Amino acid sequence: MAPPEAEVPAADLGEKIAAKAGAVLLCGGQGRRMGGIEKCLLPLxxxxxxxxxxxxxxxxxSWIAVSANRESNRYAAAGLPVLPDRRSGTGPLAGVEAAWEALPPDLSxxxxAPGDSPFLPDDLVVRLFLRMNATGARGAFAHDGARGQFLCALFERRCAESLRDFLDRGERRAEEFLRSIGAAAVDFSDRPADFWNVNAPEDWERILQRAAAERKAR
Incomplete structure (x- = not known):
């Protein structure tokens, strides 16, 4: 019998999980509180x-795509798949739906994750997966100690049909979808700043300050 994932040596665990995982960066927001700019394209x-x-x-x-509905050529210049929403007016979960349709079939x-979060944890996928594995949940999302990061979540492939049904009913909130599939929360209160993103000008300012401080410390 194969050992549980948690018993795989730490040096191999990340590679083992990466071999069956893909990711979509959600860059389809309107950036209204930032004056309507395409905030994921801000230079850092x-x-x-x-x-x-x-x-x-x-x-x-093993695979990354970008969910974007504007400036597709600028995103595509990096060589990654750029996926427009398959339906309008349903928020960021529409980007997750499009990613399920594009995900290579050998990935489960x-x-x-938000495309405007430049400091995402380097063990994000491992920690989410281990929580799923331990609880038997179909999905898991990060919790920064103060709030759930509902757009930073890992899903099993069988969630794709559940998401399609959820959106067909006119639902759109990521938190509600995660609750509907019994997703597990994963404690990242040891590094809440890794989930900083850009919702307002002051958020952008603190990201700039952190990036500058990290570059100076190198």
Missing amino acids: LGKPLWVHAAERLRPQV LLLA
């Missing part, structure tokens, strides 16, 4: 914000 240390998020995830998964897990 010489690269678009979403590229920093992709670089954090690249070692953790899909991570969703």
